[in-house]
Amino acid sequence: MENKTASSRPYMSQKLPLQSFHAQQTFKRGFDVYTESIYSLSVVLRAFADEYQVREMEGLIDEKLSKAQADIRNEIVRLEKIAENNGITLESVSYSQPVIVEAKISSHRSARYANIIREFDNLITKLDAVWLSGLVPDSDYSRVTYEWKRRILRIATHVRGIVRQAMIESRKKAQQENIVDVPAVSEATIKGAADTKQSAGSTEPKDTSPGAFSWLSRNQQA
Structure with missing residues (x-):
């Protein structure tokens, strides 16, 4: 039956x-949750929330994305240096079950x-x-991944949370002003929140600075 909503x-x-496996699992658990939420923020919420508020939230998200990407690239550079210093060929690693996933890009x-x-x-392969x-000791390997x-x-999880809260607040405001066409928070936006939150953990880890992992510092000097 056609879904008219x-x-x-x-x-x-x-x-x-x-x-x-680690990247495959991260995509499976996080991509759809993030994509649904960021679409709601960038497109849906703009019709009902204050534009300044939406831009402020987008700015915070952009900062998180930029910081994560920069830190990943820095870690890749460090791992490449360690490999070079120790005569390791990074391309020699193969995987038993590589996959090609389809990411539906809606923004x-x-x-x-x-x-x-x-x-x-790419970081994990290095x-x-x-x-x-x-x-790398097994304990450090497990912790880093x-x-x-x-x-x-x-x-x-962060994007899902702030969008959900903003939707709720916008709906309450609209109801107070007798506006009836504000959408409720969609099930797709909040579905799997508990599982995602449990997978992500309760606190965000510290930035991966050069001294964060002892084995990196040791091997960089090798």
């Missing part, structure tokens, strides 16, 4: 080849999040090569 939204399909901020997951996958070469997944997933 669903709107027809524009999107572009982007194919993302993901080698590592330019969706494209940015998809790109962060792709670059995270980390795997260094770990398989014995330069967990913290990065949690950080990327928390971006999706």
Whole structure:
């Protein structure tokens, strides 16, 4: 039966080849939650909320995206330096179940999040090569991958949370002003919130500065 309440939204399909399980899991748990929420913020909420408020929220999200992307790239550079200093060939690592996922890009901020997951996958491939070469302790390897997944997933959780709250506040304001056409917070926006929050963890990890991981500092000087 046709869903008469669903709107027809524009999107572009982007194919993302993901080698590592960690990137595949991050995409599965975070991308749709983030994309639905960021579309609601960028398009739907603008019809009912204050423009300044929407732009302020977008600015905060852009900062998180830019910081995460910059930190991932810095980590990749460090891992490449460690590999070079220790004679490791990064391209030698293969994966048993690489996949190509379809990312439906419904806004330019969706494209940015998809790109962060792709670059995270690149980071993990570098980390795997260094770990398989014995330069990273198992405990550090597990901690680093967990913290990065949690950080990327928390971006999706954060966006979902602020959009949900803004929708609720806008609806209350509209009801007080006797405006009846403000949409309720969609189930798609908040669906899976508990699972996503549980996967992402309760706190955002510290920035991955050069001294954050002891084995990185040690091997950089090798």
